[in-house]
Structure formats: structure tokens, C-alpha cells
Amino acid sequence: MTAPTTVRSAHLTRMPAKEALAAVHAARGPRDVVVTTMTPARDWMLLPPHPLDLVLVPSAMGSAPSIGLGLALAQPDRRVIVCNGDGSMLMNLGALVSVAAAGPANLVLIVFINGTYEVTGSQPVPGAGLVDYAALARAAGFESVHAYASLDAWRDDVRRRVAEAGPTFVALEVEPVYGQPGPKSPGPARERARRFMEALRG
């Protein structure tokens, strides 16, 4: 599949999405919760699993930041890292305001921006290449906002970003990948929810 010509990019450089996600995987602490959805979920499942992974497949599209907010409020002593896509973020932009208003210091929201609905065949998202997600987050009330287009810069900073007092918003400009299938559920969702809750209690 070739790249849709209608996708515009305001960025000359983008980082490989899988490597950007692998940097998060390497930086997460053993007590940290990681919520993934859509393309980040597909790629996260290629990495070694952890009992505190919450793979939102199937999902209600756009729900990851909201579920992350609930988890962060319920578990204030744990870091909650949400790996979201730009299409998913657009579907629930109000969550930026809800998160900032609630203000959980332990929540990190990372948006992987590839300009496409990758899992449905890489159709462009509205405003692809035009939307400034970091500016949206700032305007919604996030005080800790960071944006990266360079993998080296992201690797240098990722541990600091997932450890800082938040809520933290990170925008990662990543390369779209064309022709890849969407994520498959790693197993029955009810059973995974039960195991996840047990892991949190442990």
C-alpha cells in the first residue's frame, strides 16, 4: 500500500513508532500501569508482556485516556502511562480537559501521531499534519507538555517524562505504517480485566 497523498505532514522528521513505543516499554517501572489502544496496542503486544498491561482491544475508540484517568485516581501511588493514537485522541478530545481538571500527578498521556487511522487502512485523520496536539493539551490545562519528532531525543527523555509530576502530555510524531493489520485481542477481555485487577491488588 502506498501512502495516501492527502496526508500532509508539518514535520520533516518522524520517528519509527515501534521504536518509540519500545522506549516506553524500557522506561516503565515494575509497578507502573500501561494502557495501550489501537496501533500502540498492536505494537505493544510484540514486546514482552507485564501483568499491569491493560491492552484495550476491543475498545470504545477514544476511551484510553479516560480509563487511564480512572486508574490514576484509583491508584495514586502508581504511575499510569497511556499510549494513545491521534485518531483516538481526536475522538475524545474532551478527555484532555477532564484529565487536566482532575489533575492526577501520576498520569502520563502519550499520543503517537501518525496522521492516519492506521488500523482501518490508513485513512487520514481529520486535520492530519495540521493539528498541534501539544498546543491542544496546553490549552486544555496540562502544565507538563512535551513534543518529540526525534527518536534519539525521545529516548534521552522518556524516563524523565514518565517519572515527573503530572499530569503529563507527550506528543510523539511517528512514521505511519501502511498495510499492517489492526490489533487482535490478546484474549477474552473479561478474563484479562480480572487478571489485571488481581495484579493491581498484588
Added chain:
Amino acid sequence: MFTGEEIAELLEQLGITHVVTVPDSTIGRWQPAIERRGRLRLVRVCREGEAWQVAAGLHLGGATPIVLIQCTGLLESGDAIRNALHDFGLPLFAIIGYRSYLDQGTLPGDTCLVFTEPTLDAWKIDYRLITEPSQLDEIGEHWTACRDAGVPGAILLAEGTA
């Protein structure tokens, strides 16, 4: 029908930890009383589908949330309900304001009265309709029954004049 103090006290007695809400003109008036309760945290969200998702995260994290929305918001919550209640099997509970049930003077022919209860049935949410102030205790009784059964539930609270 109920004061904020009555509802806040009830929620606290039930062990609710977080009230995730988008207000309407009835349930929104409960917010000050809820916020005065030290053991209840009010979580304001921007749309009702988000309320179910935040409640899902709270439940997964070991808290005891309740969703507090109007029936119009129930109608926009479908995919969030499907995923949280039926994919992940989370027994979330909601209090849902039933617009115009007691008084159609403001919105004659309000179609909320047509679609709300069939929607709850479609989503397999066990609900109780509350139409009288004397039914306050039924809220806690139904919440407890749903909790013990591990199933989703709701209170459909008639709004208008009462």
C-alpha cells in the same frame, strides 16, 4: 425529589468513592453536597460516554465509582457501555436523570420518554424507576443487589416536578 445532602449521605453509606458526572438541572444541584463529603470525590467529565470510561478505570483500579448523568447522556454513551459493561464485564452502576418524566410542560413530546427505557433494556442494564421521594431507600437496595450479583445496574430517577 431528593436533596444533595440526602444523596451524598446515601452514596457515602454505600461506600462510593468517586462520583463521575455530567450534570443536568436536577442532579447537578447535588454537586455542592457531594463535594462537601470528605469520602466522596466528584469527577467532572466533558461527555457522558467518558463518564463510563472513567468509572471503568476507577473500578479496575479498585475504587467504587458511580456514574451520575442524564438520560440524554445515556443515549450518547452506547459504545462506552458496550465496551466497559459487556466486553470487559465491569459491573458499573449509574444514577440517570429521566428528563420530563414528571412534567412535559417544558418539552412536550420529549422523546427521552420513548427511548430511555428501551435503551437500558438493550444494554442489559438492570434498572429501577424512582418516581417518589419515599423511594430513597430503593436506590441503596438496588445498588447493593447489583453489587452482590456482580452485574451492572442503574437508577432511573424521574425528573420534572416532585
